[in-house]
Amino acid sequence: MKRIDLVFETFKKLDKGSGLTTKEISSSLNMERSNISKDLNILVRNKLLYKNNSRPVKYFLTNYNNANIVFHSSMDKIAYLFPSLIPSIKLAKTAILYPPNGMNCLVIGDTGVGKSMLAYMMYEYARSLNTNKSMPFLHFNCSDYSSNPQLLSSHLFGVKKGTYTGANTDRAGLIEQADGGILFLDEIHNLPKEGQEMLFVYMDTGYFKRFGEVSHKIKSSTRIICATNKDINTSLLDTFIRRIPIKIYLPKLSERRLEERLTLIQSFLKEESEKLNIPILVSYNSMLCLLTYDCPYNIGQLKSDITLSVANAYSDFIINNKKQIKINSPDLPQNMKLEISKTLHKEKKLLDSLENYEGYFIYDKNTTIASHSFLKQKHMILKSFKEFITNINITIINKKIDADSLFDIFNNYLASIRDNELNYQFNLNNSAYETIYKKIITINDKFKLFFTDDILNDLFHIHIDMIYDRINNTDIDLIPCINKLTTLYSDYNLLTMKFKNIIEDTYNINLSNQEILFLFILVIYIYEHK
Template identity: 35%
Template sequence: MLINEIDDYIEKMSKNLSFKTSNAFEVSKKFKLKRNTASHYLNLLVHSKRLLKISTRPVIFIGSEWFLNNGGNGELDGFQSLRDLHDFMKKNQKKAPFSEIIGHDASLYPILEQLRAAAMYPGKGLPTILTGETGSGKSYLAKKFYEYCEEKSLVSSDAPFISFNCAQYADNPELLTSSLFGYKKGAFTGAEEDHVGIFEQAQNGVLFLDEVQRLSAHGQEKLFTYLDDSVVYRVGEATHPRQLNVRLLFATTESLGSSFLKTFIRRIPVQIKVPSIYERTLSEKKELIWSFFMAESKIVNREFKIYPELIDELVKVRYKDNIGGMKSKIKKIVAMSIIHDNGDLLLKPEQSKKISFHKNQEELQIITPQTTLPDIISQKGSNDNALNRMISLITNSISAGGETMDFGELASNCYNAVNDFNDYLVFKHAQSDMPINYYSTEINRIIDFFRDDYNRKFVGKTC
């Protein structure tokens, strides 16, 4: 029927976010109808709750199926403007677990693609091992993997997520084995009753084995039966296999060629290296810093006023324990600020000589317990993203040079990058009231950054 074809067309336009073509005029052209006939069909679909109406000029229609699948509720009463629709969706839409991860669309994108593939593989998914330095975020990714499985209905909403650190039992391999697989009453001295192991506790859920390199060769071999046949044996039950459905994630800080049996590693098809904090982009480092300050603001239930120089300083720090080290340092900064609290928690850089004179409070970033990361990103605007793009291009130019580079040579190498940055500001952000000295200040800051972090020398004037 024609009305169903119109409904399908509006749903398709909604999925493509082509709202400007979802009106009576466009429908009349598409289906060769009179304008009032198209309006009649569209209003019938609104009355039957198959479409929603947005009272703009011209009136826009959106598909109710698309609306409900993207965070909408059952109240299909329509909206006064596209802005109202946008605000409603932003408020009510539940974020996908992986989209909440800082770097999901940049340095971590290929990693998350592999985790999606591992999760979506039929059956119990593919066993996966995460490698990376201490504090790089392996445990966090494991938890997000579980949430992704839950979102995609690969596990039930009440399915267990069990994180087990093998390092806690490194000096007692027998205890480690019995903890993982359980044991039968009388299997050894002290086994006074049957014991359910970690594997069985994780049935129909996700088991994350951290520091898995602490498993002995015998312990790794004990995993073969599950990796091959999805069964485990409790200690003392050699003839009683227990069939399980557990999704497996492993993590290690060591290389896969060091502490692991080759026969163990070849049974883990998805092997992912998690980047250190020094392999993350500049914008990701800043977002991580902001996210930790926001978390601290919630914990202490206080408002922070943060000098922008503090963020620059934290970006440059060489953190011993990666993201975990960054988090700890920010906790210490907040703790020290509380000690010297004089009403406002004013967070300054440690090197006071780098503090510029802030003539008004607007130059400080204010963090409250209610602040979200999108709030900060929107306040910073796209200029920072354009600046990060310029920094990335300049990095490539400088990294390709020798230990000493004349500033004129640098300017030549980076000319296009700076021009792109200027074009972005002029043509895409013409409404900005940015002061003219922004350019020289920021570019000089970039050069200081590379002088300190890349040990480069510059001859002559900067900007």
């Protein structure tokens, strides 16, 4: 066995998930640290190991920088934690991605639902796609100047010198300042008729004139995100509404799932604990109140009420020299305490699923904010798929291939799907999968036998349903792995390609190498597994 192979095998035996140093490997093998360091760095270059920048440097089997396989952006994280926002997030991404400069959009929702937050996340998403490009983000609240249409227009479009007393020089407006980036116009319903007309001319042409200008036009590639909490049909011009192709609705807190409200509550409690740098304990009844009370001003009010509750408990902690900050019912604002007498079966079932200590839920800086929704199932399956790809790649590249080892890895992935399939919610149209199924079982009898097994067919259906979720799931170079499989199992390569073409044609997608590797292993499994 080569030294580098011995180092890698030893690393896998010693690794507990928290990383290993050169010294630890060197001590285990009784070899020079310089040689071990050299081999470890070769393994890093080959993407079989990963390292951080700590002192001493630690090496890992999985990329600690890319451990989260779901959250490619802040919007992905929000969609994972709050599934009711998935349609909104999808539209928000569409507004950013559409060439050449995205599409103007209108965010609609009541006070406190998170319109400003979504606008900034859209900006972050756009910036992540153009890391080498300077991209400003300007936030302007139209209500600040709603009583002065001329001043409002001058802020948006700029002012030509001499237009009014005090306009001693030409002044750039927000649309000009935000060129190449995003201008977020909050409370757009306060923009007067004249301002709306000027704005939709800019949306149509990409050109605008400064306030007071007669002929000179200025070009800008600013993307406009508007927001309103009013009925757009009564507060905005029809001609203005027609210029905005994407309208994103954000649901009220009362329209969102109970599980999502719990995640919000936990997030705000963790934030307060981090500010105070002290754990916060919340009683069972207090959590019930937070889950059930009427919160007409939505997320903004929920956050404010939680902050007040923490502040009341903190005062008691300081004044009475308490050992811990504990939120009990008397610490809650009065409006929270009205629902507790109701029969709350669903709420209690949800709280009973959480860990508590002597009737209190504890939140501190180390608290993990997780999804309590069905998307947690998908997260676990995605994590398992990434482990499947990583382990298959390591096994094929670094070992003499043993079919049983491949099948063990494959079965672990199937087991993960099986463990998370209860109440799984499908994204894709079932008729498309039926098309795939009918084509696959005609390939030959081996395929028909495999896919007419209801359990295996159901597991594969879930796997296919998540095909878009796995895009950009891994950055491992899988070509050497696929090439080695092609050499060793050349008879199955044609079947794999036929399988690949069926899926690509049905879903109008170009399958990545990780998808092809999975299909290759599946074909081997269908033919070789006993």
